[in-house]
Amino acid sequence: MTRRQCTGEYKIKPIKKKVRELLGYPYPNRIPKHVFVEQWVGISTDEFHRAKDADVKYMRNRHPLLDMSWSRADCVRYLTSLGLADTPKSSCLGCPFHGNAQWRQIRDTSPSEWTDVVEFDAAIRQGNARANVTGNKLLGEAFLHRSRVPLSQAPIDHVTSAERAALRISADEADVLENGLEDGCSPWACRGDADALTPDDFGLAT
Numbered sequence: 438m439t440r441r442q443c444t445g446e447y448k449i450k451p452i453k454k455k456v457r458e459l460l461g462y463p464y465p466n467r468i469p470k471h472v473f474v475e476q477w478v479g480i481s482t483d484e485f486h487r488a489k490d491a492d493v494k495y496m497r498n499r500h501p502l503l504d505m506s507w508s509r510a511d512c513v514r515y516l517t518s519l520g521l522a523d524t525p526k527s528s529c530l531g532c533p534f535h536g537n538a539q540w541r542q543i544r545d546t547s548p549s550e551w552t553d554v555v556e557f558d559a560a561i562r563q564g565n566a567r568a569n570v571t572g573n574k575l576l577g578e579a580f581l582h583r584s585r586v587p588l589s590q591a592p593i594d595h596v597t598s599a600e601r602a603a604l605r606i607s608a609d610e611a612d613v614l615e616n617g618l619e620d621g622c623s624p625w626a627c628r629g630d631a632d633a634l635t636p637d638d639f640g641l642a643t
C-alpha cells in the first residue's frame with residue numbers, strides 16, 4: 438500500500454470548499470470565530486475510536502449514533518425495518534480496500550461503473566501525476582487489486598488456493614481479500630489509516 442491521498446483529495450478538500458462557500462467565506466477569506474457548521478458523522482459504538490473532531494474551527498463534528506448508543510447491529514436493524522437491509526458499506530467506487538465480493542458486485546450489477554473503475558485502475562499505474570511532476574515518482578506500479586494485476590484481469594471470482602499460498606496468507610486474511618475491510622469510510626473516519634494523511638493533504642482548503 439502506498440501513501441494515499443483519497444480521503445484528503447476526494448472528500449475533505451471538497452467538503453471544506455463547499456462549507457466555506459455555504460458560510461459565505463470562500464478560501465482564502467478568514468472565517469470569524471463564531472461562524473461554524475455542525476457536521477453529523479455516522480460512527481457507531483463498535484467503532485467509537487474512529488470518532489474525531491474536524492481539524493478546523495469552522496466545522497464541528499457531532500456523532501449522533503454515538504449519542505444514541507447505536508451499534509452497527511442497531512443500524513442494520515433500523516435499515517431493515519425500512520426495507521433497506523441491503524445497504525452497503527460506505528466507500529468510494531475505486532477503493533483499494535475493496536474485497537473481491539465488492540469488485541464482483543460492481544462488475545455484475547453496474548457495467549458503466551465497472552468501466553469507470555477499470556479505467557481508473559489503468560490511470561493510476563504510474564502513480565500520482567502531481568507527485569511524478571514534482572520528482573516523487575512511484576517506484577513500481579500501482580494497482581487497485583491486491584493481486585497487482587489490472588482490475589479487468591484480476592482474479593476477483595474467488596481467492597484461489599494458489600493465490601493464498603503465493604501470498605502466504607491466513608484464512609482471516611483470505612476473508613479480507615474476499616469481503617474487504619469490515620469498516621466503511623467517511624471523511625473523518627477513513628477506513629484506511631487516516632493518520633497517514635499529511636498537512637499537505639489539507640493545505641489548500643484550510
Ligand code: SF4
Binds near residue numbers: 443448528532622629
Ligand atoms: S473508501 Fe476511503 S480508503 Fe477507500 S478510496 Fe475512498 S476515501 Fe480512500
